[in-house]
Amino acid sequence: DGGITQSPKYLFRKEGQNVTLSCEQNLNHDAMYWYRQDPGQGLRLIYYSQIVNDFQKGDIAEGYSVSREKKESFPLTVTSAQKNPTAFYLCASSTEGHIIYEQFFGPGTRLTVL
Amino acid sequence: AQSVTQLDSHVSVSEGTPVLLRCNYSSSYSPSLFWYVQHPNKGLQLLLKYTSAATLVKGINGFEAEFKKSETSFHLTKPSAHMSDAAEYFCVVSDQDDYKLSFGAGTTVTVRA
Numbered sequence: 001d002g003g004i005t006q007s008p009k010y011l012f013r014k015e016g017q018n019v020t021l022s023c024e025q026n027l028n029h030d031a032m033y034w035y036r037q038d039p040g041q042g043l044r045l046i047y048y049s050q051i052v053n054d055f056q057k058g059d060i061a062e063g064y065s066v067s068r069e070k071k072e073s074f075p076l077t078v079t080s081a082q083k084n085p086t087a088f089y090l091c092a093s094s095t096e097g098h099i100i101y102e103q104f105f106g107p108g109t110r111l112t113v114l
Numbered sequence: 115a116q117s118v119t120q121l122d123s124h125v126s127v128s129e130g131t132p133v134l135l136r137c138n139y140s141s142s143y144s145p146s147l148f149w150y151v152q153h154p155n156k157g158l159q160l161l162l163k164y165t166s167a168a169t170l171v172k173g174i175n176g177f178e179a180e181f182k183k184s185e186t187s188f189h190l191t192k193p194s195a196h197m198s199d200a201a202e203y204f205c206v207v208s209d210q211d212d213y214k215l216s217f218g219a220g221t222t223v224t225v226r227a
């Protein structure tokens with residue numbers, strides 16, 4: 001069954017801690033994306049990667065970091081520098097990094113800072 | 115730069131009645147437009163997309179949308195709402211030479227029995 005998995009589904013973090021959100025896809029997609037969703041707002045792009053070992057900042061990259069060492073994996077680290085990290089995080093992938101290719105979304109991770 | 119305005123933050127309909135979700139966009143170039151649906155605590159699913167082919171686009175689950183360039187609109191409709199249509203809907207725009215999607219704030223649909 002092809003798709004995107006994100007783990008964990010719920011994550012709690014104390015202030016000052018770094019946490020890493022997992023995103024794995026078995027769709028053989030080249031491009032992967034991380035979005036942040038806040039209540040009453042649309043999704044905002046954090047980082048994206050069009051190919052292994054390469055990634056670019058999106059609109060709200062400050063306080064986040066990513067890596068893309070394998071085609072199927074694109075983990076997101078929320079660092080202590082992110083001032084308001086409580087949000088719903090969505091990972092997506094597409095065949096290539098162009099909008100004509102549909103983005104497929106994972107089920108999301110809800111991060112809460114205590 | 116592109117942007118999207120979803121004109122209603124919340125729409126409530128009775129089961130079996132039509133649904134209309136309104137979306138206006140701003141784009142410098144020829145846009146691509148999408149509607150996505152999100153059920154509670156889930157990821158997003160593509161309903162339909164417009165990429166400069168037919169202006170009336172049919173999607174999944176009986177939804178369709180019409181691209182009107184003169185009105186810069188891309189409204190989503192369904193003739194008869196079902197309880198399973200209760201969800202949040204996002205209108206999304208992108209310039210065709212770009213990777214980047216711009217999302218509207220979303221419209222929450224409630225379906226009354």
